Amino acid sequence: MVKPVVSNLAILAFILVSFIGLTQQLSIAEKKNPSNTSWFNISRLLFTKKPPVNPRKGGSRPTEIICMISPDAPNTRRKIWSDRPLFIWQGNVSKVTVKSLNNNQVLWSEPVKDTQHIRYNGEPLKPGQSYKWEVNSNRFITFQIIDMQQRDRITTQLQTIEAQLQKQGANQEAIALAKANYFAEYQLWSDVLQQIYSVNPPSAELNNLRQQITQNLCTDQ
Known part of the structure; x- marks a missing residue:
């Protein structure tokens, strides 16, 4: 009665060792080939259920609703690494504008058509400074470039x-x-x-x- 139990335990041990070895090989392969x-x-x-991105919606009618996705509007001002951020939205947007938050000076403005995102291509934004991006000149979200x-x-x-x-x-x-x-x-x-x-x-x-x-x-x- 003892021999079958020992044999089964040996088989289970072999399977466990093989599984661990295969897992380690896959982990190593993934690190070597990031395209996987x-x-x-x-x-x-x-x-x-509680996404880290909190878009802001605006508009009273369905045709006017614009969802400003990124930069978004969390409880604290969104901080960004890129000094040429990407603006993403959903809805009918005809113009995207970036202004200095300090003096409301227009730094960049671009008409848009048939797209839901555009990359800022003005002068690089400055580390530590705060800005706002506007859509259609009537809705905006503020953001800040991280410090130098x-x-x-x-x-x-x-x-x-x-x-x-x-x-x-x-x-x-x-x-x-x-x-x-x-x-x-x-x-x-x-x-x-x-x-x-x-x-x-x-x-x-x-x-x-x-x-x-x-x-x-x-x-x-």
């Missing part, structure tokens, strides 16, 4: 990440994903979203994520 990673982790963070010391540190780390991945032969999307994960760790959600829209052309998975951003974040949670 997925955008699933990013989408899981963005689309929780923190921004320089993050810039150096991002350059290191990109250099390492390029050495491993990673493609543009794999690098954008690594940067998005990095920004997510520091809760720089506007910069996470900017990485999502930085790849051209995107994979089917990434393109699907972009579509989910406007659908999920602009729906009442």
Whole structure:
């Protein structure tokens, strides 16, 4: 009666050791080849019951409703690493404007058509300064570029990440994903979203994520 039990225990031990070894091999392979990673982790963070991104809606009629997604409007002013941020919205927007919060001076203004996002392409915004982005000259959200010391540190780390991945032969999307994960760790959600829209052309998975951003974040949670 003892022999069958010992035999079964030996088989279970062998299976367990094999499973652990396979798990370690997959983990090592994923680290060596970042292109095997997925955008699933990013989408899981963005689309929780209490998403870290809090878009602001405006308009009294359905045709007027505009959902300003990023930069968004959390309880405290959104801080951003990029000095050329990406603006994302849902709704009928004809013009996007960036102003200095201190004196309301117009720094950049761009007409838009048939798009739901645009990247700021004016003079680089200044670290530590606060700004507001307006849509259609009647709705706005304020945001702030992080201070110089923190921004320089993050810039150096991002350059290191990109250099390492390029050495491993990673493609543009794999690098954008690594940067998005990095920004997510520091809760720089506007910069996470900017990485999502930085790849051209995107994979089917990434393109699907972009579509989910406007659908999920602009729906009442």
